[in-house]
Amino acid sequence: MNDAASPSAPELAGTRGATGYSFDPIAIVRSPFGDPFGIPRQAQLARVRARVELDPRRITAESLRGLEGVTHIWLLWVFDRSDPAHSHPTVRPPRLGGNTRIGVLATRSPQRPNPIGMSAVRLVGIEGLVLHVEGCDLADGTPVLDIKPYVASCDRIDDSAVAWLADTDESRLEVVWTPAARAQLGARPDAEALALQLDEILALDPRPSYRKGDGDRGYAMVFAGREVRFRVEGTRLLITAFDPHHADEPTTGG
Structure with missing residues (x-):
């Protein structure tokens, strides 16, 4: 890593203004998960069905043109039940027994500097401004910031690896x-x-x-x-x- 090429904090602050960025959800997830306990650690591990209810004040049917030909989508969403104030530089991933610390940016922990998550789910149907999805790993009421198509030729990287997950x-x-x-x-x-x-x-x-x-x-x-x-x-x-x-x-x- 070349530290000299990294922007300083004042430079970063200058790109977003004094108040930071502000985003409003475009949708809410309706899922069978009533609280975070029991939710799979990532999407596609269980065939759980959910609805993504789009906000008609922000999204129109025109925004969905072409989505009927998409099989999988990315949901970018908010860990709304996690407090960013509790974020730490390192976390203890459950898959390592909860005893080993890993840098938060090397994990998918909900306790992040910015509480943003992403999930790849199967799009099984569109009904007006409601997307029916499968493989959900989100609690009921989760706010969604954005939706993008999953593009295998771009999103799949065959030689990717996460060393700490290997064993x-x-x-x-x-x-x-x-x-x-x-x-x-x-x-x-x-x-x-x-x-x-x-x-x-x-x-x-x-x-x-x-x-x-x-x-x-x-x-x-x-x-x-x-x-x-x-x-x-x-x-x-x-x-x-x-x-x-x-x-x-x-x-x-x-």
């Missing part, structure tokens, strides 16, 4: 439903689709790294308006309940 564990848990939880799920018309999505999500083991030794501890995540309770026994994750969720009741994620 991380990619194994998945076996997900098992108790008869009681399956009975609660079975009352819904979308039961099979929800079961498939939850199986894929929970197989990724959403527990915090520092809790993975607590074999008897129970957890809960909010999904599709229900409280999904589970515990882990060795390499099995056991779903024990699929209860109605009450917003005033905190879930157990940490």
